[in-house]
Amino acid sequence: MARRTVGFALGGGGARGSFSAGAVDYLIREAGIVPSVITGTSAGSICASVLAQARTPEEFHTCAAVLRDDVLRMGVPGVAFQPQEWLTGLEGTPLGVDVREFMAGTMRSPIPPDPNLSVDVLKDADGGPGARPMQQGWEAARSVLTGLAVTHKAVKGLNANAGSFAVIDPLGDAFLGKTPGHGPAPLDLDAIAREGLELRLTVAALNAGCLRYVTQTGAMVEQDGTTPAPGEPRPGVVEGLLASSSVPMIFAPRAIGDDVYVDGGVLQNIPVAPAFALGAKHVYAILADELVCPPPEVDYAKANMLSVLLRSQVYVTMYGQQRRDLAMPLPDGARLTVIDPTVMAIGPFETELGLMKINMDYGWLRACGETSKLKDDEKERAHELADGIVTGRVRSWYLEHGAAGDGEGVAEALTSAKAMIATAVRGWRSLGLALPATADSWSQDTELA
Numbered sequence: 001m002a003r004r005t006v007g008f009a010l011g012g013g014g015a016r017g018s019f020s021a022g023a024v025d026y027l028i029r030e031a032g033i034v035p036s037v038i039t040g041t042s043a044g045s046i047c048a049s050v051l052a053q054a055r056t057p058e059e060f061h062t063c064a065a066v067l068r069d070d071v072l073r074m075g076v077p078g079v080a081f082q083p084q085e086w087l088t089g090l091e092g093t094p095l096g097v098d099v100r101e102f103m104a105g106t107m108r109s110p111i112p113p114d115p116n117l118s119v120d121v122l123k124d125a126d127g128g129p130g131a132r133p134m135q136q137g138w139e140a141a142r143s144v145l146t147g148l149a150v151t152h153k154a155v156k157g158l159n160a161n162a163g164s165f166a167v168i169d170p171l172g173d174a175f176l177g178k179t180p181g182h183g184p185a186p187l188d189l190d191a192i193a194r195e196g197l198e199l200r201l202t203v204a205a206l207n208a209g210c211l212r213y214v215t216q217t218g219a220m221v222e223q224d225g226t227t228p229a230p231g232e233p234r235p236g237v238v239e240g241l242l243a244s245s246s247v248p249m250i251f252a253p254r255a256i257g258d259d260v261y262v263d264g265g266v267l268q269n270i271p272v273a274p275a276f277a278l279g280a281k282h283v284y285a286i287l288a289d290e291l292v293c294p295p296p297e298v299d300y301a302k303a304n305m306l307s308v309l310l311r312s313q314v315y316v317t318m319y320g321q322q323r324r325d326l327a328m329p330l331p332d333g334a335r336l337t338v339i340d341p342t343v344m345a346i347g348p349f350e351t352e353l354g355l356m357k358i359n360m361d362y363g364w365l366r367a368c369g370e371t372s373k374l375k376d377d378e379k380e381r382a383h384e385l386a387d388g389i390v391t392g393r394v395r396s397w398y399l400e401h402g403a404a405g406d407g408e409g410v411a412e413a414l415t416s417a418k419a420m421i422a423t424a425v426r427g428w429r430s431l432g433l434a435l436p437a438t439a440d441s442w443s444q445d446t447e448l449a
Contacts, residue, residue, distance in 0.1 A: 006035045007280025008051070009272045011322070012042025012265040013288025014247070014348030016341075018356045020047050020286045021071045022363030022436070023339050027284060028064040030434065031371055032057070037198045037280040039213075039271035041264040043288055045201040045244035047071075049175075049237055050184075052199040052216055053191040068360065070184035075351045079183040080171045081251065084164060109344040111398055112391040114416055121404040121413050122395060164252040168242055175238045192237055193217050198278045200225060201240040202264025202271050206253060211267040213274060214240025220256065225277050233257030250349070269318060270325035276334055285326060286363070287340035289348075293319040339367050343387050345394050354397050357438065362390040364436045365428075372433060382431055388424030392417045393442060 008027075010020050024047065027033045034057050040048030050067045054060040074080040111122045174183030192199065199216035208230075211223045218236035220229040235243065235256045243254040243261040253260045264271070275283045293315050300308055330336060345359040346352065369382030395417040404410050425443045428435065435443055 005281035006033060007037035007039065007275035007278070007283040008035045008048070009270055009275045009283050009285045010038070010040040010044030010047050011270040011285070011287045011289065012044050012245075012263065014043055015075065015346050015350050015356060016288040016344070016348055016359065017043025017047060018071050018075075018346065018359040019288050019341050019363035019366075020044060021067050022360035022365075023286045023367040024051065024363075025064045025068055025360075026364045026367040026436075027371065028060045030368070033284070033371075034060045035280075035284075036196065037200075037275050037278045037283075039200045039202070039275045039278075040241075040244070041202040041269050041271050042245045042247070044271070044286070045241045045264070046074075046171075048199060048201065049187060049192065049241050052197055052237075053188050055191075055194060055196045066185055071360065072353060072356060073184050074171065075353050075356045076183075077351055078170065079174070081166045081168045082170055083166050109347040109350070111403070112343050112394055114391070114395060114413065114420065116416050116420070117413060119409055121407070121409040122398055125398065125403040165250050168245060168251045171245075172238050172242050175241070187238065189218070189237055199237070200271065200274045200278070201237070201244045202268050202274075203240065203243045203256075203261040204264050204266040205259045205261055207259045211264065212261075214244070225274050229257070229259075231257045265318070267321075268325060269322050272325055272336065273328055276328075276331055281331075281333060282335045282337070285336060285338045286367075287322065287338065289318075289322070290342055290344060291319065291322055291326075291338075291340050292342075337370060339363070339370050341366065342383070343390050343394070345390055354401075355394065358390060358393045358397065361393075361436050361438055362386065365389060368433055372431075374431065378431055382428070382433060385424045385427045385431075388420055389428070392420035392424065396421070 008024065010017075010024070013019070020043065028051075034054070035051075038048045038052055040046070047067055050070060051060065051063050054063040111125060113120055113123070170179070170183065173179050175187045177186035180186075193216055197216060200213040200221075203212050203214060203220075204210075205212055212229050213221050213223070213225060214235060214237065215221060216237065218234050218240065220233045220235060220240070221227055222229055233256050235254075239254065239256065243256060244264045246252065246254055246261070247263045248266065251263075253262050255261075269289075270285055270287060272283055272285050296311070298307055300311060303311075326336070326338060341359075341362060343362070345362055346355040365386035366383065369379060369386055372379075372382070374382060396414060398404070399410060399414045399417060404413065421442065425435070425439075
């Protein structure tokens with residue numbers, strides 16, 4: 001495949017972007033696929049910017065490895081973002097606990113179930129399928145509202161300072177080389193600006209109400225990908241990726257030129273269209289989040305208003321938009337390959353390094369299964385096996401970290417989880433497929449024999 005024809009479109013998803021890092025690692029370092037067009041949204045914009053430093057296959061190999069390291073470094077608390085002062089000021093108060101629980105309860109991934117167990121000890125564990133995150137979110141929010149009526153400190157802090165829960169500037173400082181040895185490696189902006197590759201980072205303009213892009217030279221262009229934005233602002237690549245990653249409410253909007261910008265996922269979470277518009281003939285769309293809307297947690301005909309709002313805006317709107325992004329008419333002779341997860345190993349704002357590593361390996365496995373020369377039924381089987389591996393590993397991680405306590409049934413659940421991994425690994429190898437280099441730490445366990 002000629003390099004000039006290839007594009008990567010990397011979707012948003014917060015910490016779930018670790019899936020994308022694993023997928024591109026396989027595509028570049030194992031399949032030998034290198035792009036000349038890279039587009040990214042939110043977490044995908046971070047991955048895209050790291051990769052955009054490369055031009056030659058050797059440089060892409062290096063950048064793919066750097067990206068894996070960067071993603072894990074960003075999982076360390078305080079490296080990529082920090083809580084706002086108003087939130088840290090509530091540390092130890094009932095309201096502070098409620099706010100943090102609200103964020104965790106609405107964003108935590110459920111623990112995937114084990115179909116081989118008659119009684120699942122993880123079902124009602126924190127973050128498990130029985131946790132009902134939407135209901136938890138409402139209960140926390142109700143407590144917050146009650147607390148606001150009686151907590152002077154909270155009222156003052158929220159009114160004056162609560163533009164967001166956290167600040168993302170530490171990530172920008174790291175990419176600009178202002179905090180050497182802390183966080184991801186600095187970006188080589190001169191390397192990104194070189195000829196030979198087109199980069200587009202999606203941003204949503206709050207004032208104009210439209211989608212725009214930041215290019216490899218740091219310029220901002222309109223949705224057509226080439227026309228300069230009004231005033232011809234040049235935020236730079238780093239400010240562009242920060243704006244593209246500024247999830248509303250979680251992070252404050254970024255002021256650039258005469259407008260204010262937030263996460264590009266508000267309008268385009270999978271930037272396939274700009275990749276084709278820039279001349280790519282084969283686009284690999286890598287989703288960090290699942291494509292199908294998760295099943296409902298409650299009966300929404302009887303649900304409270306916050307549950308309905310969250311379901312509508314966080315789930316229905318985003319997942320519907322992703323499907324529209326992927327359903328665009330393709331240019332003549334163009335091809336679209338979608339690499340997506342169907343098991344959620346980590347929540348978008350979780351920072352557990354163990355889960356991030358599992359999710360990264362998951363991206364590697366799904367990319368391998370999707371792009372290997374397999375028959376359709378074999379490819380479907382490969383995806384099922386990758387799901388089995390990640391389900392077993394996620395469950396093992398939670399069990400080994402005490403999510404179900406030490407009561408009856410824990411040992412049986414852990415044995416079953418490891419057996420699930422072993423069975424899936426054997427099936428994977430029977431298809432003639434490789435495993436990631438990191439697999440030695442989990443596929444060769446004597447307990448799995």
